[in-house]
Amino acid sequence: MTVPAPPLVRRPAPLARRRAAAAYIVPFFVLFTLVMVVPIGYAVWTSLFREESSGLGFGGTETVFAGLGNYADALADPALRAAFLHIVGYVVLYVPLMTCAALLLALLLDSAAARAKRLFQLALFLPYTVPTVIAAIIWAYLYSPSLSPVMDWFDALGVTVDFFSAPMAVPSVVNIVTWHYVGYNMVILYAALQAIPRETLEAATMDGAGAIRTALSIKVPHIRSALVLSLLFTCVGAIQLFNEPYMLTVQSEGVNRDWSPVMFVHKAAFVDHRPGLAAAAALLITLLAGALSFAVTKLGNRWKAA
Amino acid sequence: MSTHTAPGPTTRPPVPPAGPPRSAPRAGRPGTRPHRRRGAWTSKAVVNGVLALFALYTLMPLTWLLVASTKDHGDLAGTGGFTFADFNLLANLGALFRQGDGVFARWLLNSVLYFGVGCLASTLVSTAVGFAFDKYDFRYKEKLFGLVLLGVLVPSAVLVLPQYLLASEAGLDNTYWSVLVPLLVNPFGVYLARVFSEGYVPDEVVEAARMDGAGEWRVFRSVGLPMLAPGFVTLFLFTFTASWNNFVLPLYMLSDDRLYPVTLGLAIWSKSSQQNPEFAMLTIVGSLISVVPLVIAFVCLQRFWRSGLTAGAVK
Numbered sequence: 001m002t003v004p005a006p007p008l009v010r011r012p013a014p015l016a017r018r019r020a021a022a023a024y025i026v027p028f029f030v031l032f033t034l035v036m037v038v039p040i041g042y043a044v045w046t047s048l049f050r051e052e053s054s055g056l057g058f059g060g061t062e063t064v065f066a067g068l069g070n071y072a073d074a075l076a077d078p079a080l081r082a083a084f085l086h087i088v089g090y091v092v093l094y095v096p097l098m099t100c101a102a103l104l105l106a107l108l109l110d111s112a113a114a115r116a117k118r119l120f121q122l123a124l125f126l127p128y129t130v131p132t133v134i135a136a137i138i139w140a141y142l143y144s145p146s147l148s149p150v151m152d153w154f155d156a157l158g159v160t161v162d163f164f165s166a167p168m169a170v171p172s173v174v175n176i177v178t179w180h181y182v183g184y185n186m187v188i189l190y191a192a193l194q195a196i197p198r199e200t201l202e203a204a205t206m207d208g209a210g211a212i213r214t215a216l217s218i219k220v221p222h223i224r225s226a227l228v229l230s231l232l233f234t235c236v237g238a239i240q241l242f243n244e245p246y247m248l249t250v251q252s253e254g255v256n257r258d259w260s261p262v263m264f265v266h267k268a269a270f271v272d273h274r275p276g277l278a279a280a281a282a283l284l285i286t287l288l289a290g291a292l293s294f295a296v297t298k299l300g301n302r303w304k305a306a
Numbered sequence: 307m308s309t310h311t312a313p314g315p316t317t318r319p320p321v322p323p324a325g326p327p328r329s330a331p332r333a334g335r336p337g338t339r340p341h342r343r344r345g346a347w348t349s350k351a352v353v354n355g356v357l358a359l360f361a362l363y364t365l366m367p368l369t370w371l372l373v374a375s376t377k378d379h380g381d382l383a384g385t386g387g388f389t390f391a392d393f394n395l396l397a398n399l400g401a402l403f404r405q406g407d408g409v410f411a412r413w414l415l416n417s418v419l420y421f422g423v424g425c426l427a428s429t430l431v432s433t434a435v436g437f438a439f440d441k442y443d444f445r446y447k448e449k450l451f452g453l454v455l456l457g458v459l460v461p462s463a464v465l466v467l468p469q470y471l472l473a474s475e476a477g478l479d480n481t482y483w484s485v486l487v488p489l490l491v492n493p494f495g496v497y498l499a500r501v502f503s504e505g506y507v508p509d510e511v512v513e514a515a516r517m518d519g520a521g522e523w524r525v526f527r528s529v530g531l532p533m534l535a536p537g538f539v540t541l542f543l544f545t546f547t548a549s550w551n552n553f554v555l556p557l558y559m560l561s562d563d564r565l566y567p568v569t570l571g572l573a574i575w576s577k578s579s580q581q582n583p584e585f586a587m588l589t590i591v592g593s594l595i596s597v598v599p600l601v602i603a604f605v606c607l608q609r610f611w612r613s614g615l616t617a618g619a620v621k
Contacts (some may be wrong), residue, residue, distance in 0.1 A: 017442060020522030024438035028431060028496070029450065035469065035491045036457050042475075043468035105360055113346070113353040121612070122605065123361040126368065129604040131550045133569045134593045137576045138367045141374070141590070142387075149370065149387025183364060187612065211349070240463040243553045247573060250580050262463045262554070269558075275471055282467045290459045 040286075047071065047279035070280035079258045080281060086170065086259055091238050094174045098234060099227070101178065102185035106223075107215045109186070110193040121190070124183035132180055136247035139176045144251065169245075169254025176244045185230045192226035193219055232296050239289045242266070261285045368597070375594040379587050398591040405588055412564055413571040414596070419482065420567050421550050424489045428549075429542045432492050436499020437530050441512055451500075457493030463554045470558040484559040485567075489549050495541055502537030503530070539610045568596045 050066035074080055105124060109117055127135065142148045143163035154161050163172045196219060204214045220227075242262040248255045257271065258264040262285065268278035370387050375398060381391035402410055439451055469488055473479040507530050515529045531538070556570045563571065572592050579585035604611065 016522050018444065020526075021438050021442035021444045023523075024434045024442075024526075025444065025450070028435045028491070031431075031487070031491050032453075032457065032493075035488050036460065036465065036493075039465060039468035039472050040460070042472045046468070046471055101360075105357065108353050108357055111353055113350040114357060115350070115354055118608075120357045120361055122608065124357075124364050125604070125611070126601060127364050128547070129600045130368070130597050131553075131569050131600075133551075133553045133573050134597060135367075137572060137589060137593055138371055140576070141586075142367055142370060146383050147387070150366075152387070179364065179367065182360075191612070236461070240461045242463050243551065246553075247576065250577050262461075265464065265467050266554070266558075269467060269470075278467055279471070282464045285464050286460055289461045289464070293459050 040283075043279040043283055046275050047283060048276070050276045051274060066276060070276040071284065073277055074281045074284060077264075077277075080261065080264050083258055083261045083264045087238055087241060087261065089170045090174060090241065091235070093170055094177060094238065095231070095234055097174065098178055098182060098185060099231065101182050102189055102230065103220070103227070105182070105186040106189035106193055107219060109190050110219070111211055111215070113211075121183075121187065124186055126183065127180050128184040130180065132176075132243040133247060135180050136176050136244045139172075139179070140247060140251060143172060164248075164252040164254070166254035169248075169252055169259070172248060172252065173241070173244050173255070177241075181234075185234075188230050189223055189226055192223035196222045228296075228301075232293065235296050236289060236293050239285060239292060368601075371590065371594050371597070375591045379584065382587065382590075395591075398587060399595075402588055402591045402595070406563075409563060410568075410571065410588075410592055410595075413566050413568040416482075416565060417550075417567040417569070417596075420485055420489065420556075421546055424486045425542060425545045425549055427486075428490045428492050428495065428545050429538060431490055432495030432541060432545070433499045433502075433531070433534060433538055434526065435496045436501075437503045437507070437526060437534070439496070439500045440503035441507070441509065441530070454493045454496050457491075458497060462548075462552055466552075466554045466558050469555075473559060479559050480561050480565065481559075482565060485556050485565075488555060489545075489552075492545055492548070494548075495545055498541055498544070499534075499537070502534055502541070506537055507533045536610065539607065543604075543607065543611055568592070572596065 047070050048066060048068075049063045050069060051061045052064050108114055109120060114120070130138075142150045145151050145162070151161075162168060200218060200222070201214060204218045209217070240262055241260045245255045245259045246263060246266075249257055249259070258267045261281065265278045265282045265285070268274045268281060373388055373390060374382060376393050376395040377385065377391050378394040378397070381394070385391045439447065466488075470479060470484075473484045478484050511529060511533070512525055515525045520528065550567075550569060553569055553573070556565075556567050557573075560566055560570065563574075566574075572589055575585045575592065576589045579589055
């Protein structure tokens with residue numbers, strides 16, 4: 001403590017402070033342990049056991065130790081591999097699409113030619129306020145050939161698209177997620193653009209740089225850290241994809257009940273009643289997600305520094 | 307907008323137009339004037355046209371939802387998506403709230419409990435813990451904070467499985483608590499709250515409050531919390547959106563439909579509407595009723611999400 005204080009006030013402070021700090025920290029970490037640490041430990045424990053039907057004809061099951069058998073099963077399961085491949089396909093389509101759309105919108109909104117900026121910003125952000133499950137419900141109607149005005153537009157253009165067909169599974173999901181998040185990402189990037197010092201932009205204009213040139217060589221490099229952040233959220237979100245494909249399973253031929261890794265976990269636990277397999281798969285996904293966040297952050301930091 | 311047209315209320319110096327005439331922005335020579343103005347007009351049209359196109363894309367599904375909610379089941383399939391038919395909204399609302407002994411109203415109340423009260427409590431917890439991490443020194447502080455950051459990395463959609471397995475083992479699944487307690491722990495919220503506390507609450511102010519004889523609780527409640535108010539609202543919005551999109555948690559934990567939040571209830575109606583078409587209308591009207599308060603809330607809180615949601619990014 002650097003501030004001089006009369007001893008009477010000063011001396012009891014550290015104890016009171018330690019107590020206060022404990023009063024904030026301790027209950028939180030009790031909850032943290034209960035909600036995060038213990039469940040993860042319990043998942044590890046569960047993943048080591050397997051349900052096997054007892055061969056006595058009673059139809060019951062018994063729990064037997066399986067070692068790493070569930071991990072081997074999960075890794076060998078073609079459904080889980082297919083689920084990861086769906087996510088790869090999803091990321092390949094979604095990440096460039098989202099990044100380009102959000103960046104384009106932010107740059108357009110930041111350009112001097114844009115009018116009614118607040119109104120546009122609000123309109124673009126609005127889908128973010130809709131819960132993803134409800135977004136998926138609405139889009140499922142808009143994909144449905146019997147109800148959808150969108151399908152009528154496609155028909156009018158002479159294009160036949162069946163959003164519920166197997167090849168359209170990834171694009172259908174990508175569209176819902178893009179609709180939901182594009183405005184949110186745009187707001188992040190736009191706020192970063194607004195923070196660029198005006199002298200920098202004036203200097204570019206003085207040097208004769210046009211609007212497009214300024215956008216590409218001044219504005220985009222300036223908002224790298226915001227771009228990295230939105231990329232990070234996008235990648236971490238991708239591995240957790242559940243709500244949108246889950247809501248499409250009934251209608252879409254291409255989206256089965258274990259279409260994404262998190263859906264695989266849900267199906268293993270609730271449909272197949274194999275908690276050991278579900279836990280093993282959940283832990284594998286957690287490891288992958290952690291490694292991915294780590295890699296993207298590292299990569300992002302290098303890019304930021306460059 | 308070029309320098310020649312009437313400048314609107316911009317915060318920035320005007321930037322030359324993004325239109326095709328690359329040669330134009332060479333200082334205002336009289337000969338190039340008409341050319342420049344036309345260039346400015348095209349670039350304005352292109353920029354606003356593209357923005358309008360995207361706005362059409364984001365607003366179209368919500369407009370469809372609004373129009374569809376006013377129709378009866380026959381008109382839903384029989385009339386165009388954006389043309390009004392017989393006005394049936396009130397009858398639809400009546401059917402919605404009568405369905406299953408008024409279970410929809412119950413879902414709305416549950417949602418207020420989970421996402422309103424639950425998130426308020428969660429935000430308060432995160433703010434207090436973030437404040438403590440910033441303003442107090444204690445043993446293992448940075449190690450504990452590292453643990454919190456590790457918690458940020460754990461995907462919540464995956465964590466739900468072990469949470470459920472444990473809760474069902476303890477017989478605590480299918481209760482309000484099974485959804486509320488996991489929502490209280492928000493590692494990312496704690497991280498953000500520490501950043502906010504470092505940014506908004508100067509150490510000197512805390513020290514001064516102590517010199518004036520304020521107790522530690524008083525320091526947080528009367529000094530820290532009011533200074534953190536903008537951060538608190540931002541954090542609340544974050545927690546709020548994260549929790550209502552955490553559909554997996556109630557899906558795993560709850561089996562009694564009287565405990566459902568509105569998202570889970572509508573998801574189940576939507577899925578059953580494949581067999582029972584009358585649920586389609588209920589799902590559509592129910593979705594509208596759930597979305598309207600959220601839209602209003604976000605329109606009212608624009609100040610906070612416009613700049614606030616990015617507080618983490620600016621850091």
